[in-house]
Amino acid sequence: MQVSSQALAGEALVEARGAARSFGAVQALRGVDLQLRRGECVGLVGHNGAGKSTLVNILCGALAPDRGDLHFAGRPADGAAWSLREARRWGLRCVFQELSLCDNLTLAENMRIAQPQSAEWAWRKRAGAQLMATLDRIFPGHGLRPDDVVGELPIGKRQIVEVARAFTPGAQPLELMILDEPTSSLDGQAAAQLLAYIRSFVAEGKTCVLITHKLREIFAVTDRLVVMRDGQVVQATPTAETDRERLVSAMGQAVVNDAPQAAAARTRTAGGHAQTVQDVVQVQASTQRGIALHAARGEVIGLAGLAGHGQTAMLLALQEASQHNGKDAMRVEGGTAFVAGDRQTDGVFALWSIARNMTVGWLAQLRARSPLIDLKQEQQQAQQWRERLGLVTPDMDLPIGSLSGGNQQKVLFARALGSAAPVILMDDPMRGVDVGTKRDVYALIREEARGGRTFVWYTTEFDELHHCDRVYVFSNGRVVGELAGDDISEERVVALSFEEAAA
Template sequence: MPERLLSVRGVDVKFGNVCALQGVAFDFVKGECVAIAGHNGAGKSTLMSVLAGARRANAGSVQIDGASFECGFDANQARTLGIRCVFQELSLCPNLTIEENMRVVHPQLKHFGWRKRAGAIIEAQLDAIFPGHGLRGTDVVGDLSLTQQQMVEIARGFARVDTPVRLVILDEPTSSLDKYTSGQLLAYIRQSAADGVTCILITHMLEEMLRSADRVMVMRDGKVVSTLAAANLDKEQIIRAMGQFVEGGVTPVQRPAETNGAAATLRWKVGPGKRTSIDAVRGTIVGFAGLAGQGQTALLHEIYAGVRKRRSQQAVAFVAGDRRADGVFIDWTIAQNFDIRRLYNRGSPTWIDSVALRDLFDTWARKINIRGAAPTENILSLSGGNQQKVLFARALASDADLVLMDDPMRGVDIGTKLEIYALLQAEAAKGRTFIWYTTENDEFAYCDRTYVFRAGKVTRVLDRSECTEEALLAASFEEVTS
């Protein structure tokens, strides 16, 4: 019989009148990987916060090593028990080095020489998970890309300092990683499970569940509704269990592009000497591909700044992938975050047209299923995925005819993704232009043209029919010539 490591029994968590978890019960076995599936707001991250000691439950217990902890335990108890968590929102201190961030969660790293020891531990763990990462313990976290920060966060979660690591919780760990780096992590998860470490993987990437998990726990509306053995499991079975099955999915469509002269095409020069052109024909979806950190996000920022600087008739919107740093205003309500472009209305004597704001938000909340809190609640009361939906709705509800998207599907569930894909195609058919950087290769099927980046240069331009997994990977590793 498999050895049980940790159990939850009857766990309830409430946020005011909202019940985030209801009577959750589950057994986690030593040396297995359990993937957790569910729509945004299903309670996945809340359950992981209870297991990691970051939140106490209102009822129920967590059982481990023969002891029962009523309403869960605190963070110190969790760390002592060998439980680690890689949260969906990065918890690194940007003004500190990587080795200093190690000490933040491992205070036992002290006395003379602690920096050297911390650096050696984290660099060794990075080597084990992400060979060829190129990071050093002395690097300042704020100087790293979002992908590199995610790698450090993951390595810190697996790193062993004084107590064995027994359970590692990974909440959307690949949301900022490209396909290649994600593959490195998934391989390490399987290796860790073989070595006796239990891993809990929360992800909306169904192929990651099938590749890594021994079992899939499906949550819906704060409850565990199904447990599926990963053997012989397919994506459709998981989606059906989530209650989000969309018959046939969304089929990419070919849209006729406008050709009324040069005004129909937007153009930017990239790379050394600015010899490479990025062309975006009005009414099309343009993809940016390649390994993470190869200049895609930098170019999106450059395009956004350039359009704003010209003060042209063209309106532009930006959907940030790093929502905490670039997307949400953490002190504002959900509705205010949604409609920041309209908060100062010169035609309204009260500055804010609250009725129009509420009606517009309600319309888009229904369109992309924003759920979990009232519009008047703080934006952080939503799950990460629902926060991302607000950013999407903000861009699509605006007057922007050019929308820039920086890996925008981070933490968004599969049902909502399909709805957003359909929305993007419908908006493009109306003449709106999208430039879309994504680390999910499947999404390039919705792009009319894809530019593959490496080292800040475009290595290949692929039409939709050419955009296969093999072609994308080959172009991502293609040598860059001067």
């Protein structure tokens, strides 16, 4: 007789004993012991480079440990036979931080790749229907269709497709879901939908591992917390028995008062324009009912609203306008530097080294007195930013792919902030970045703003809006609200986000 997962709730599903893994001189894991039980959601936390992604890759069969044992449902799962395919056959699935969808294929075709159907003529319809059913269940109101091409979707939509594809039932069982930064590109509504689904998933006796640097989500959805630091598990405790301060301390980061502080001085109030302030960014209203966007020198401007409603398009338009000024509708004084949130598509050069990925934004400065790049100066500046942002790597000449996702994002921050551009455009840039680095970047932004730099910052993390002087809320491709000071609240942002488009 087959026993349901719910009836087995509380039993050990996965056990790792003494798992270790090295990459050259880098000791990524140092003898990790981990147990995952049925019917629980485990939060796996730690700073960038703590070993979380390496552990996940061993659990799901993408990497073999140098030493240690792995057991799945009481059966040994180590050795040459353990692989991604074998792990999936046993009921383990993983949503990695970097998306795995094929951009040139439709949603239905991507579903077919993940779960091959029989070769009947109607495979496309069947695969699309399977995926749509899961999307409807997890993300009601998603607005997607089976024939949508992945590459034409904003990154938030691509992320919900990635998640739904992994949760779509098929011929193979689903016992353990590992989610690595699954809400990093989702707006608040979609993130809340996913977190609610995770709770219903584990209530059925299934197991979930959630990796996220958003501590609010960790405390909202997990049953137990496992903290990693320097390749080891340093703490495992029920979520209800700890708090934010103790968690951050266990991660090896100082507990400080990192309450949001906006840039130096508020130069205008929402709805009013101070004539004494020099605007370096000006965007006219896109419709009669829309609101014009302005950014003064030294201001930090937030772009908010539901994902995919024009925030990224605005940043890209500003970047283009900085190169072709003179347009009446949009003006940007001086150059811009861009921090991409979708780093694999818009950020990193995969075949280049860490150092060259960082310094490519500084080329004009590195050859100011000569047609040739000053390689010594390039190396010195890259090393300075490595130390300033705490980049975890033994060698800056290693490929960018040797870094964790969060450390890759640090490289993109260094590329932009190390440039001479007076305007920094940031497209939801904190994807996969640990809480300590976030705090350091917030401080850098405030410091640079006090020095006269202007930031235009789209974020899906509401707490980050409190680091902004003013916030523009987007709906259906236009600015529908401007908030400042105490008016910046989650309730106001949500209300404006759903404002109807002008007739």
